[in-house]
Amino acid sequence: MERPLTQYIHPGCPPFDIREYEMTGGYSALQKVLKSMTPQEVQKLVQDSGLKGRGGAGFNTGMKWSFVPMGDSAPHPKYLIANADEMEPGTFKDRLLLEGNPHQLIEGMILAAYAIQADVSYIFLRWAYKKAAQLLRKSIHEAYAAGLLGKNILGSGFSLEMHLHTGVGRYMCGEETALLNALEGKRATPRAKPPFPQISGLYGKPTIVNNVETLCNLPHIVNNGAEWFKSLGNGSADSGTKLYGVSGKVNNPGCWELPMGVTVRELIEEHAGGMKNGYQLKGFLPGGASTDFLTAEHLDVKMDFASVTAAGSRLGTGTMVVMDDATCPVGFVHNLQHFFAQESCGWCTPCREGLPWVEKLLLSLEQGSGTTEDVELLQMHTQWLGPGNTFCALAPGAMEPLQSALKYFREDFEKHVALRRCPYQ
Amino acid sequence: MITQKINKDNITTSGDTAHYTEGLQEEQYLTDLERQAIDHEVALVPYKSAAVIEALKIVQHHRRWISDDSLNAIAAYLQMSPAEVDSVATFYNLIFRKPVGRHVILVCDSISCYVMKYGDIYKALQEKLHIKFGETTSDxxxxxxxxxxxxxxxxxxxxxxxxxxxxxxxxDMLDRILQKYS
Structure with a gap:
């Protein structure tokens, strides 16, 4: 089984420096591209490979790039940004790539920047990833010293600057237009689209924001081709491998690179070692806090974009949070809504006002003072804060675990009302 | 031109940036080290205010938190109004607008840690340190x-x-961990 993204990552060992990275084939994709491919050819290759964004939305990466103005009349500077602001609760996959092989990300970024002819690139890194920051700073420095960044890279005429930006903590910064505002020193509120960032992004210039895992795939696609990348998907409609994670009361929580489309059962039972002794699986969020619950009846669902959607949820980030039978679903969802209410940027009213209300309703249920009407009110909020009613995807994302909890664990909500206490305590 | 020494009464949300940008006193508040670091960040962006988050980080690094005086000084230095700077400072979780202790303990309260009972850790910390979330020990x-x-x-x-x-x-680990910080 091929694991292109993590084959040289050995947790506990320091990551490769530039020399070790180059000795194992690193930066050969960059040399190949600079010598023999046009930006358009790189775009087409990535589009053909079927690589979809690994940050959660799952949009074809090559297609996303294709909207960037190209040619002599295109506005400059153009920007390429690595979204390393991993902050979706339950998600810890990009940390592995950032700490495990920083040069892989840097090479991926230079390739993406070449494909869109960007002049400046940023890594927007989460503040909490202190080790990653240190490693990235060192690696960027090494890449500059080796002539892989800066002016006239490897004599190709292509130039690229790279900066590391560490954030100061806000979930909204993961939304790409909010991220742009944060980079410009503003409050991280989302921007109206259109214009899309590809046309008017950072400082009003064409900009691409790609997730870390997405970018890390690029050197391997360039080296091995689109067909190879598709074949990694092991019978799935989606190409490539994926970093999957499992957390919660399982025997072996962790993060693994596996072929796209591995089943939930394989993930939980094989890789995560099954549930801890004495606990049963009650439900799980397949791809982070803003994805709908699935339950034990979905164990054979394939973890790819289409299959998880068909099951009624989203692949999201592919890092799963498991809820066991000793954990109260109302308390679980209250924790999620507390997070979303706190992290709402306050820009639009349904999200700013609705989420704290949802949080309070859940708290009153959990504390035993909730009523049947409160449960109904929660149900209504899943509509009011749903898609189309808010400025960005934060509130609709927050409603996903709530609506599915009301669907699958309704009895638990009703028991809180009937007993006037939390039955799990 | 207003050159009075800045103090807490001097915070205004008037949006009138002029009298801040002209006040030399405010600029003198920042140390050479802070100014050099901010200048370095300003050089990387197209206009000064784009470096405001970096400036807040720099000043907080040296002074632990962003006081009203610090806020006004940054505003003056970057030719912004204090209200603009505060709107950014208060937006982000890790910019502290109130004094913090020498060490900041951040307990993850998100979903996986909820399932794995971060509540027990919080309860133990509360008992050991006699403070709740948002509070600082008396020392x-x-x-x-x-x-x-x-x-x-x-x-x-x-x-x-x-x-x-x-x-x-x-x-059980908490005593040993806390010992490292004094």
Whole structure:
């Protein structure tokens, strides 16, 4: 089984420096591209490979790039940004790539920047990833010293600057237009689209924001081709491998690179070692806090974009949070809504006002003072804060675990009302 | 031109940037080290205000938190109004607008840590330090804060103290961890 993204990552060992990275084939994709491919050819290759964004939305990466103005009349500077602001609760996959092989990300970024002819690139890194920051700073420095960044890279005429930006903590910064505002020193509120960032992004210039895992795939696609990348998907409609994670009361929580489309059962039972002794699986969020619950009846669902959607949820980030039978679903969802209410940027009213209300309703249920009407009110909020009613995807994302909890664990909500206490305590 | 010494009464939300940008006193508030670091960041962006988050980080690094005086000084230095700077400073979780202790303990309270009972860790910390979330010990040693997902869900519960990450935290570990910070 091929694991292109993590084959040289050995947790506990320091990551490769530039020399070790180059000795194992690193930066050969960059040399190949600079010598023999046009930006358009790189775009087409990535589009053909079927690589979809690994940050959660799952949009074809090559297609996303294709909207960037190209040619002599295109506005400059153009920007390429690595979204390393991993902050979706339950998600810890990009940390592995950032700490495990920083040069892989840097090479991926230079390739993406070449494909869109960007002049400046940023890594927007989460503040909490202190080790990653240190490693990235060192690696960027090494890449500059080796002539892989800066002016006239490897004599190709292509130039690229790279900066590391560490954030100061806000979930909204993961939304790409909010991220742009944060980079410009503003409050991280989302921007109206259109214009899309590809046309008017950072400082009003064409900009691409790609997730870390997405970018890390690029050197391997360039080296091995689109067909190879598709074949990694092991019978799935989606190409490539994926970093999957499992957390919660399982025997072996962790993060693994596996072929796209591995089943939930394989993930939980094989890789995560099954549930801890004495606990049963009650439900799980397949791809982070803003994805709908699935339950034990979905164990054979394939973890790819289409299959998880068909099951009624989203692949999201592919890092799963498991809820066991000793954990109260109302308390679980209250924790999620507390997070979303706190992290709402306050820009639009349904999200700013609705989420704290949802949080309070859940708290009153959990504390035993909730009523049947409160449960109904929660149900209504899943509509009011749903898609189309808010400025960005934060509130609709927050409603996903709530609506599915009301669907699958309704009895638990009703028991809180009937007993006037939390039955799990 | 207003050159009065800045103090807490001098915060205004008038949006009138002129009298701040002209005041030399405010600029003198920042140390050479802080100004050099801010100048370095300003050189990387197309206009000064784009460096405001970096400036807040720099001043906080030197002074632990952003006081009203610091805020006014940054505003003057970057030719922004204090209200603009405060709107940014108060937006982000890790810019502190109130004094914090020498060490900031960030306990992850997000979902995986909830399932793995971060509540027990919080309860033990409360008992040991006699403070709740948002409070600082009377000796100014620790500030205790809740924090969103630290991206360490496979080793929950997790917490950070200053720049150090602690994984698979148990109540028994806390005394030994806290000893490292004084």
């Amino acid at each position: 100014q040693c620790y500030t205790l804060l809740p924090n969103c997902c630290l991206g360490c869900c496979d080793h929950a519960p997790a917490m950070m103290i200053d720049n150090d990450l602690y994984k698979d935290v148990t109540v």
